[in-house]
Amino acid sequence: MKSVPPKTSINTQQALRYSRQILLPGFDLDKQEKLLSSRVLIIGAGGLGCAAAQYLVAAGIGLLTIVDDDQVELSNLQRQVLHGEKDIGFHKSQSVKDALVANNSEVVITSLFQRLSDKGLREQLQEHDIVLDCSDNLVTRNQINAQCFAAGKPFVSGAAIRMEGQLASFTAKPGDACYRCLSASFGEQNLSCMEAGIMSPVVGIIGAMQALEAIKILTAFGKPLVNKLLMFDAMTSEWRRFNLVKNSHCSVCGDATPNKC
Template sequence: MVDLDATQLDRYSRHVIMDDVGPAGQEALLEASVLVVGAGGLGSPVLQYLAAAGVGTLGIVDDDVVERSNLQRQVIHGDADVGRPKVESAREFVADLNPDVTVETYETRFDSDNAADLVGQHDLVVDASDNFPTRFLVSDACTVAGVPFFHGAVYRFEGQVTTFSGDGPCYRCLFPEAPPEGAVPDCSTAGVLGVLPGTVGCLQATEVVKWVVGEGESLEGRLLAFDASAMSFDEVPVNRNPDCPVCGDDPSVNSVDGVSYEGRCSLSD
């Protein structure tokens, strides 16, 4: 276990004095290792608050560079970072915020060639991606490995967040395949309210912290849907599909190697 020094007791004092967290909970956070897939709109608040909470190791995987159009919502990057790899900008942000945190950067696309290795190096995974192929890949890789993961997505004024334990149900139980191409425009086409990823990303970070310290009720089995325009939340039950090819009673997928994550990302039984 980690022994909190005087500086850490000061930094994390508002956690330490909580009966639900306390020194043991803070030590668990400092020992935790979390992989964040995506350092953009959702990844920004996730990284900011997990770093502030003292999560000991943060892995950041992203192959993109900072663009000026990102800055309306990707708040860990600044104007001086335009043109820089997002993983480098994110690493510097985290290091400046909390020197307790070890940052591991992967300037690459999260794909079927590296997914199993990256997931296997961390305790938990946060899906902060912005496309369906990556979401399905995160789900499949984590479910096969039995690693809990935390899903979030945003679109215009709407967002959603849920938690998957890695034992099922999985993302494919909720969405067996991606919608047809063009049915759901991306942010560059449809736009997104700048503060919305902050709300959804903070909910994802909240789920991670609760999971690590072992307190509260997670969103496992529930999809929390947020409508920023109406300022309303709704819950949708997420049930395990016994015929799911990844987490069902007789799964046909036990590795992401060789699985195609193109088009509608469907799997044949």
């Protein structure tokens, strides 16, 4: 994998490009430089991944790896906004990369057309600072959680279905709740968008929020959703926030569980 060289200072062109972020109180040049040297792994190039990736690349991250083993289908175009009609039948990860390069050619972007095994995910985690879980199934989400906790890497989890969305950030620190603390209470049924449907802008809202959470974590800016679960009801346009409590008996992060997988 290509590495991102350490950024010591922002050049004039970058200062102009990212000026609206640099102007934010408390963000400034130092935090933009942190973004420029950051390495992000996105699992899933569907609706969530498309929304999150475009904002991260536009914001000026240094390196992005997109992982997806699926191909673009006509039914994807309703919500997966980085794919076009010309991309039908092609790899989603490559389609997303092509669209992102057109936006910001300075970002090092790699596309992986595969489903990562535990070993493969561990290898990728060694090369990245944070993971965005933009997958569409519980098995993958639990896999990401377990491997991120073992590697001590933060990740941002997003999900959307029907007219609902949810968002949470996890630090992989022993004292904080992990995704398994939440998902252990889920039933075995795991509906997909194909089965239950999804309103197009809902994935955009959640995916954009995932990008925002990642930026906050990477730059230590603001307060990320750690030990919090944010739920979005698109029918009423209301957000609800819940506390996530660490489960001492959790199979991943519980007190008796070693920090390995």
